[in-house]
Amino acid sequence: MAHRHIFARAAVIAALLLIRSTSADVLPDNRADVFYSKYSGGGMDITGYSATARAKITENFAVEANYFIDKVSGASVDVLSSASPIKDERRQKSGTLEYLHDKTTYTASYMSSVERDYISETASFSLSQSMFGDLTTVTLGFARTNNTVGDNGGTSNKPDVRWVGHALTRAYSGGVSQIITKNFIAGVNLQVITDAGYLANPYREIRFLDGSTRGYGLASQVYPDTHTSTAVQVQAKYYLPYRAAVTGLYRYYNDTWGVIGNTYELDYTHPIRNQWIFEGRVRYYKQSAASFYSDLFPFQFAQNFTARDQNLAALDNTTIGAKITYAFLPDGWKIFKRGTVTGDVSRIRFNYHDFRDNKDFGVAQGFAPGTEPLYQFNATVYQLYLSMYF
Amino acid sequence: MRLRPILLIATLSGALLLSSACSIQPWVKPYERDRLADPIMAWDRDAISNAYLDHVRESREGSRGATGGAGGGCGCN
Amino acid sequence: MFSTSTLLKRCAMAAIVVASTAFAASGDASGPAPAFTLTSLSGQPSGLSAYSGQVVMVNFWATWCGPCQQEMPLLDQMYKKYKPAGFTLIGVNVDKEAPAVKELLTRKPVSFPVLLDPANQVSKAYHVDEMPSSVIIDRKGQIRYIHRGYKAGDENDYQDRIRQLIRE
Numbered sequence: 001m002a003h004r005h006i007f008a009r010a011a012v013i014a015a016l017l018l019i020r021s022t023s024a025d026v027l028p029d030n031r032a033d034v035f036y037s038k039y040s041g042g043g044m045d046i047t048g049y050s051a052t053a054r055a056k057i058t059e060n061f062a063v064e065a066n067y068f069i070d071k072v073s074g075a076s077v078d079v080l081s082s083a084s085p086i087k088d089e090r091r092q093k094s095g096t097l098e099y100l101h102d103k104t105t106y107t108a109s110y111m112s113s114v115e116r117d118y119i120s121e122t123a124s125f126s127l128s129q130s131m132f133g134d135l136t137t138v139t140l141g142f143a144r145t146n147n148t149v150g151d152n153g154g155t156s157n158k159p160d161v162r163w164v165g166h167a168l169t170r171a172y173s174g175g176v177s178q179i180i181t182k183n184f185i186a187g188v189n190l191q192v193i194t195d196a197g198y199l200a201n202p203y204r205e206i207r208f209l210d211g212s213t214r215g216y217g218l219a220s221q222v223y224p225d226t227h228t229s230t231a232v233q234v235q236a237k238y239y240l241p242y243r244a245a246v247t248g249l250y251r252y253y254n255d256t257w258g259v260i261g262n263t264y265e266l267d268y269t270h271p272i273r274n275q276w277i278f279e280g281r282v283r284y285y286k287q288s289a290a291s292f293y294s295d296l297f298p299f300q301f302a303q304n305f306t307a308r309d310q311n312l313a314a315l316d317n318t319t320i321g322a323k324i325t326y327a328f329l330p331d332g333w334k335i336f337k338r339g340t341v342t343g344d345v346s347r348i349r350f351n352y353h354d355f356r357d358n359k360d361f362g363v364a365q366g367f368a369p370g371t372e373p374l375y376q377f378n379a380t381v382y383q384l385y386l387s388m389y390f
Numbered sequence: 391m392r393l394r395p396i397l398l399i400a401t402l403s404g405a406l407l408l409s410s411a412c413s414i415q416p417w418v419k420p421y422e423r424d425r426l427a428d429p430i431m432a433w434d435r436d437a438i439s440n441a442y443l444d445h446v447r448e449s450r451e452g453s454r455g456a457t458g459g460a461g462g463g464c465g466c467n
Numbered sequence: 468m469f470s471t472s473t474l475l476k477r478c479a480m481a482a483i484v485v486a487s488t489a490f491a492a493s494g495d496a497s498g499p500a501p502a503f504t505l506t507s508l509s510g511q512p513s514g515l516s517a518y519s520g521q522v523v524m525v526n527f528w529a530t531w532c533g534p535c536q537q538e539m540p541l542l543d544q545m546y547k548k549y550k551p552a553g554f555t556l557i558g559v560n561v562d563k564e565a566p567a568v569k570e571l572l573t574r575k576p577v578s579f580p581v582l583l584d585p586a587n588q589v590s591k592a593y594h595v596d597e598m599p600s601s602v603i604i605d606r607k608g609q610i611r612y613i614h615r616g617y618k619a620g621d622e623n624d625y626q627d628r629i630r631q632l633i634r635e
Binding site for chain 2: 025026033035037050128130133139171178179181182187189190192229232237243253255269271277310312315323325342344379381383
């Protein structure tokens with residue numbers, strides 16, 4: 001039930017990341033990765049497995065294919081109605097074509113994400129142009145996603161899915177990357193995303209005071225049927241003389257739902273010769289709540305739009321992460337130019353400023369509705385992957 | 391419209407400035423890009439891992455978009 | 468007169484065209500090839516003057532440049548083929564430090580002379596504006612052709628030019 005939608009929607013957004021890793025002057029090396037990930041936190045465990053391969057077909061033309069499965073189990077704090085643990089699976093496939101001509105790289109890709117109660121398909125196109133002696137790279141992109149949203153009225157083992165709506169998402173992006181000195185590169189990205197249609201998570205509910213024993217009743221959320229957001233990110237990378245790199249980034253986000261988000265991140269990368277790369281990261285994120293969000297409404301139809309989705313609450317989170325890459329084939333072997341194995345662990349602390357933990361605390365424990373402790377939890381994200389370059 | 395000739399002059403001077411700005415030589419030469427070509431200076435050394443972390447964040451946060459980076463590298467062709 | 472919006476669109480397009488075509492493609496060139504003296508990996512000095520009277524190709528490369536690595540074996544083959552006819556290939560390496568160059572050439576040796584230009588004096592003198600770059604010089608010491616970048620199949624282009632200059 002519940003949470004899968006959010007992961008699916010996020011995967012769709014990930015597919016809209018058009019400004020990823022393109023170099024307009026030469027197509028990247030051939031590479032194959034097998035990837036394992038695990039997210040554990042807030043009562044949920046999500047395991048992901050993926051395989052990706054990219055290869056140059058000709059000097060100017062490359063293809064990439066990816067297959068990703070994630071499996072969720074657990075029950076998060078906002079799901080009260082189900083006593084049984086949920087188990088669900090999402091399958092994602094994507095294919096990308098890249099074409100390089102002179103100093104321009106054209107990229108087209110398609111992604112589909114399917115789970116029992118959510119289907120999503122994205123088509124995207126981007127263009128990356130290297131100019132001014134290859135010091136400047138300008139990227140423009142567009143993506144379009146169709147989502148079909150369902151509501152599983154049954155259980156994980158005996159599903160009963162009713163399709164409740166469609167949503168269309170369009171994303172427009174632009175970015176400029178500039179080499180400032182031989183040690184320093186900076187960039188700015190802008191992305192405007194607009195959605196229309198059924199935009200709520202059908203499993204999440206609002207609560208409102210109703211004078212019952214519990215103190216509150218539950219009802220469906222009512223979301224606007226449009227949403228437009230703008231995000232701007234500035235970033236810079238600097239090479240330290242003893243061979244290391246430090247990266248800083250800041251992203252500002254705001255949208256028509258009233259959410260304002262600020263992201264700050266600092267990364268440090270330290271290699272040892274040709275064989276090891278150590279990386280550490282620190283990230284701080286803070287957001288204000290959506291205008292129609294409330295943890296507890298005074299009555300059911302208090303506003304035209306009502307939401308109690310955790311993602312729209314006022315919150316902050318802090319992440320500390322570490323990554324180690326070991327090249328077990330630093331100089332290659334037969335057709336492989338290089339082989340590496342990477343482990344990455346991130347620890348995230350989430351603090352909600354206006355979302356209360358009504359799953360573990362209630363009238364029975366002596367908390368009147370609206371006085372339960374604010375929700376907070378820790379999550380750990382593990383990644384392990386093998387990368388072969390050929 | 392009186393605005394038209396002003397806009398015309400502004401655009402033409404802008405275009406002229408842009409084309410003369412392009413006669414400034416690139417100040418980092420291709421043979422000076424050794425550090426920028428180092429894999430540790432790539433924006434997305436492991437794109438799949440970065441995409442996955444973005445996915446985790448966007449599933450728990452209200453923000454989305456504008457992540458990733460392009461450009462840099464060796465500038466070879 | 469055109470409408471303001473058409474004019475704006477045309478100016479914007481013109482500016483983009485100017486900006487994006489500001490890089491030079493491979494082509495014929497002219498002028499005397501600047502003389503230089505550099506040391507090899509083993510410390511022996513050498514330069515363009517050692518090969519006067521021959522057709523010379525000066526190839527600028529680096530250990531960190533992917534396309535440079537790709538063309539090296541093909542350059543080596545080309546060198547061996549045309550050497551008896553009075554051709555020489557000088558690999559000018561632009562790395563800041565020698566150990567990486569030594570390590571690469573030990574793993575993937577080449578038979579043509581490799582000289583080191585860590586201070587980038589020769590690269591500057593030859594106005595290198597793309598990596599890799601190959602400058603083809605005729606028997607009289609005049610630059611005849613500059614090839615910028617490397618894509619599979621470019622070695623055929625090199626060979627055509629070299630054969631032409633050998634026959635002169």
